[in-house]
Amino acid sequence: MIILLISCCICLSTAVSISLDESPRLTATPILAGTDAGTDAGTDARTEAEILLIDTRIPVFVDGHWQIMSDEEHRELRRREAAPKETTPQTTMTTEVVIDASTVTDSANPATTTTASASPLPSPFDGALAANFSGDNSCPTFINDFLSNATFKACYPVSLLLQGSQTFFEAEKSFYSTTLVLDAACKADVDMCTDYFDDLASSLVTDGNCGKEYQRQNALVIQAHQGMKTYNIVYKATCLANQDSASSEYCFANAITNSTTPSNAYLYYLPFNSTLPSTAVPICGSCTQQTMGIYQAATSNRKADIANTYIGAAEQINMGCGANFVNTSLAAVVGSGTTPSLYPVSSSSALLLSFTFLAISHWIL
Secondary structure (H helix, E strand, O other), X not given: OHHHHXXXXXXXXXXXXXXXXXXXXXXXXXXXXXXXXXXXXXXXXXXXXXXXXXXXXXXXXXXXXXXXXXXXXXXXXXXXXXXXXXXXXXXXXXXXXXXXXXXXXXXXXXXXXXXXXXXXXXXXXXXXXXXXXXXXXXXXXXHHHHHXXXXXXXXXXXXXXXXXXXXXXXXXXOHHHHHHHHHHHOOOOHHHHHHHHHHHHHHHOOOOOOHHHXXXXXXXXXXXXXXXXXXXXXXXXXXXXXXXXXXXXXXHHHHHOOOOOHHHHHHHHHHHOOOOXXXXXXXXXXXXXXXXXXXXXHOOOOOOOHHHHHHHHHHHHHHHHOOOOXXXXXXXXXXXXXXXXXXXXXXXXXXXHHHHHXXXXXXXX
């Protein structure tokens, strides 16, 4: 029995010794984050065990998805979120073209009238005025001065709105708004305002005001000068009432808002030395006929820009409306003919003067 116990102990000791000798040695080999440990373990025939490093980064839910961030990145994110956010105020540009309380009848629906409350009118040169000039401020100062002048405001020239007003461009999209603008403009004393703008045009191009900019062909100054010189003709054309309409609406308001036949709108730019487009086919109505009649009379001043554009436009209109629909010739020049004598001279006196002149000439020679 004693011999048997000793034999069992020896066998157990030997088995433990063999087991310890054959067990693998463990080595800590770090695996970079992002590797597939299971695949490496399955394909690597090495006997060494691999140990993954612990990833201490924090999962954070940002912008609809999870992101892994370090402590430093997470602190930076929380700092940005805690900081006061700067907000940019949103501005909405609105165009107010309504004038004194009044009623306007819509030509499309004569039974409907709209009542207006007091609001500002469109103004000329309502963009960034200073950006159009370089050097001294004499020209923009002059323009700002006449824009704020009481007489200028009373005359309220459409001729200066047509080319140089963003708010008027917006107003022209509505028959109602355009009518209100014309109501204000057509109240002016056209004769007084014509004299005022003729003087203002002369002052504009002097050296102390905008003369240098005018010589440089500054677009804004050219537009201002054209608008002043064309005030009278544009006033008469834009204030013309439509005789074909029972509501006596303005021809201009109807033309500028007519999206189906926009050709008549081009007529109102002829005074600014702008030709009628070849594709334009104005309506053969009283508005076209009367507007061209106003222009034809204005061609008596050959220095006016309308004298350059009238004939071509008239001939084009007659191609669609008939040979004699509008006059295709320029008006007679005002003040044409021989200059009258200071004293009336009879035929006998003239004959005596002729003989006297011949006798003196023969004696001198």
